[in-house]
Amino acid sequence: MAKADERGITPQSEDFSAWYNELVLRAELADRGPVRGTMVIRPYGYRIWELVQSALDQKIKETGHENAYFPLFIPESHLKREAEHIEGFSPELAIVTHAGGRDLDEPIVVRPTSETVIGEMFSKWISSYRDLPLLINQWANVVRWELRPRLFLRTTEFLWQEGHTAHADETDAIAELDIATRFYEEISRDFAALPVVIGDKTASERFAGAQRTVSLETLVRDGRAIQSSTTHYLGTNFSRAFDITYTSQEGAVEYCHTTSWGMSTRMIGTIIMTHGDDRGLILPPRLAPHQVVIVPIGRDADLDRVLGESRELEAQLRDAGVRARVDDRDQLSPGFKFNYWELRGVPIRIEIGPRDLAAGVATVVDRLTGEKETIALRGLAQSMPERLEHFQQALYRRAASFRDDHTSVVDSKEELLAAVMTGAALALHCGDPLCEASIKESSGASARCIPRDGADETGSCAFCGAPSAYGRRVLFARAY
RNA sequence: CGGGCUGUAGCGCAGCUUGGUUAGCGCGCUUGACUGGGGGUCAAGAGGUCGCGGGUUCAAAUCCCGCCAGCCCGACCA
Structure with a gap:
């Protein structure tokens, strides 16, 4: 690992991984837990998560979903009912085999996701078309024993929200996918300032047991892509496995079409890597x-x-709906505090000193541009919401230009391989999983999604030359 | 699971090659004074089973064996 300057952090350009790890720890977002891959989310990081949560929870409720809570423990046999699902998850399960002082008759899995328990309950709760759609969300922790953990991006235990819904038919279920995808898009764009690329996963990248997976991909500053949230259309795979059926208006017994969708604490890692x-x-x-x-x-x-003046301004800012705070720690020098809050990403800093006071002004500093402005104290608080909104938009625009500058349209194998070294590539692809696998082998890049807003286009696969599938370009990138 | 690296004070590290008596340094922490518009200065302090277990030796942070843990790069990863 590269060594940080005594006071600063390792520059991104020198060692992105070191930059990321040092930042997460030094900004006091999180700390490592005693068990490998586990994470303590510290108050500063947890507050960000709470803000994500409240924004998302509101959208979830506004669209007719209800929150509920399901058990952490799942009988192993339940997980096995959906063949692809267990196959996809079995390598990363944590399994309890001993409890209450003795070996258990049947191993109990610590949930890696809750399709199966929720499916079990849905089958009890649904019997008529009148019970549909059933729209449930859960805020929970899940456990996946990943081989290579990274703070926030892939931790052994993580927090998320998982929506699970049951519908009478495919049309209704797909409409639900669109609803969930839309609020993830809104959270990403309007709250996290993340430009996302939205599209279906290719077959080999789909969720275990899903018929369709739509993902939201973000390109972070080292040129890699990260899936920040995802929605799945599960068809009738889980309803067949868990007997989730209803009697239709015509009296026929039908299988439900189900969906699931989630956004996790990984969102925080995405924000760090996109904007930091x-x-x-x-x-x-x-x-x-x-x-x-x-x-x-x-x-x-x-x-x-x-x-006194600082506290007065703080009160005015709070009245204006701004989350403001005076750093009144008297043992620390101003310069220390500037660096301290810059490390922690606070958008706007206001300096108030004797010189400012004499002139009735304050010095306002923008974290994104570093620019300092002298602004009259009178009216400053009232103008702050607008200033913050400009900041929010500028941050989004900067991330969007970065993404655009690091996304290439490519038509040959050479161009594809070169492009994914520094960013993403949009290429026509044959749709063959084997071809995807060999792209991954030669470059480390995978098919992130088939962007839904791509223009109609056909031709030959940039990598192998076979006729293109999908009718649009596929987004390739190395991914987290 | 492969490859590389690291475990010494809260954090970052030196010391190990060539064993030696009180184990150092920087940051941080405590107290005081001065200071204060980009990580202040000085002074005085506190803080250590050198990852764990065994071995060699008069003597082990240092040499040998074993184990454990963590990080990085891969493989893997809704």
Whole structure:
């Protein structure tokens, strides 16, 4: 691992991984737990998660879903009922075989996801077309024993939200997919300032047991893609396995069509890697625990006046609906505090010193551009929501240009392989899983999704030359 | 599971090659004074089963064997 400068963090360009790890730890977002791959989410990181949660929970409820809670433990036999599902998950299961002081008759799985328990319950709860659609969401922790953990991006245990719905037919289930995809898109764009590429997964990248998987992909600053959330149309695979049936209006017994969809604490890792720079985090205002930090500067009598003015401004900002905080720690120098809050990604910093006070102004500093402005104290608080909104949009635009600058349209094997070294590639593909596998083998890149907003296009596969499938280009990138 | 690396104070590390008596350094922490617009200065302090177990030796952080843990790069990964 590259060594950080005494005070700063390793630059992104030198070692992105080291940058990321140091940042997560130094910004006090999270710490490693005692069991390999586990993570303690510290208050600053957890607050970001709470802000994601409340925004998403509101959208989930507005669209008619209800929250519920299902058990952490699942009988192993349940998981085995859907063949592809168990096959996909078995390598990463944590299984309890001993409890209550003795060996268990049947092993119990710690949920890696809840399709099976929820399916079991759905089959009891649904009997008529009048019971449909059934729209349930759960906020929970899940456990997946991944081989290579990374803080927030892939932890042994993580927090998420998982939506599970049952519908009378495919049309209704697909409409549900669109609803879930839309609110993930809105959370990503409007709250996390993440430009996403949305599209279906290819067959080999689909969720275990799904007929369709739609993913939201983000391109982060080292040129890799990350799936920040995903929705699945499960067809009748799970309803056949768990006997989720209903009697239709015509009196026939039919299988339900089910969906599931999730967004996890990985979102925080995505935000870090999309927006962060060599000075630290840059948080989108709508998800920032502190949107504005006020640093009072001065001593003795000056300090009293400056602190008083800072507190007054803090109160005004709060009245204006801004999450503001005065950093009144008197043992720390202003310069220390500037770096401290920049590392933590606070969008706007306001400095108030004797010179400012004498002129009735404050110094306002933008975390994204580093620009300092002198602004009259009068009216400053009232204008802050608009300033934060501009910041939010500028952050989104910057990420969108980065994505565009690092996405190439490619038509040959050579171009494809070159493009994925520094970003994403849009290529026609034959649709053959074996061809996908060999792209992965030669470049490390995988098919992220088939972007739904791509233009209609056919031709030959950029990699192998066979006729293209899908009628559109496929997004390839190395991924987290 | 392969390849590489690392375990010494809260954090980051030196010391190990060539064993030696009180195990160092920087940051952080505590107290005080001065300071304060980009990571302040000085002074005085506190803080250690050198990852664990065994072995060699008069003597082990240092040499040997075994184990454990963690990180990085792969493989794997709704």
